[in-house]
Amino acid sequence: MLRAVCPGSFDPLHNGHVEVIARASSLFDEVIVAVSKNPSKKPRFSLEERMDMARETMTLLRGITVEPMGEGLLAEFCRDHGAGVIVKGLRSAVDYNYEVPMAAMNRQLTGVETVFLSADSHYTHLSSTLLKEVSGLGGDISDYVPRAVYKRLKDTR
Numbered sequence: 001m002l003r004a005v006c007p008g009s010f011d012p013l014h015n016g017h018v019e020v021i022a023r024a025s026s027l028f029d030e031v032i033v034a035v036s037k038n039p040s041k042k043p044r045f046s047l048e049e050r051m052d053m054a055r056e057t058m059t060l061l062r063g064i065t066v067e068p069m070g071e072g073l074l075a076e077f078c079r080d081h082g083a084g085v086i087v088k089g090l091r092s093a094v095d096y097n098y099e100v101p102m103a104a105m106n107r108q109l110t111g112v113e114t115v116f117l118s119a120d121s122h123y124t125h126l127s128s129t130l131l132k133e134v135s136g137l138g139g140d141i142s143d144y145v146p147r148a149v150y151k152r153l154k155d156t157r
């Protein structure tokens with residue numbers, strides 16, 4: 001049984017995230033979407049709101065659960081949840097350069113491996129930060145976020 005973790009702040013979740021999580025769920029028996037508290041960032045949405053949006057979106061996908069990661073180490077979260085693999089999406093060389101040292105550190109900490117999935121070309125320009133800005137300025141982001149997120153972003157403009 002192979003269990004993988006898809007970690008992130010998901011502030012908020014967008015369709016690029018969902019696409020990577022869905023592909024992870026076709027590669028692994030179980031996928032845990034781990035929603036990070038990340039004290040170094042000041043999120044727009046609370047941990048509970050980010051988890052609710054992820055849970056509402058993931059109800060359509062089988063074998064996926066959504067868990068809070070809190071503020072601890074991702075490698076320890078994976079060990080404590082019996083997950084041997086972290087799955088991350090890569091949009092560009094910028095992501096690669098940021099992610100590879102973390103993958104090495106996580107492997108050295110607990111032996112957890114990281115698998116990178118290249119982002120679908122429809123989503124390589126997406127980031128939660130950009131979508132919050134576009135939505136806040138009245139732009140239409142309905143093609144880029146799940147319905148549960150679209151509604152909340154609109155309501156908190």
Ligand code: PNS
Pocket residue numbers: 007008009010036038071072073074075101102103105106
């Ligand atoms: O969506 P984000 O903000 O890019 O997600 C980053 C996340 C949560 C994956 C990263 O910040 C993380 O791994 N946080 C847990 C703390 C940790 O383990 N730090 C050491 C990494 S080697």
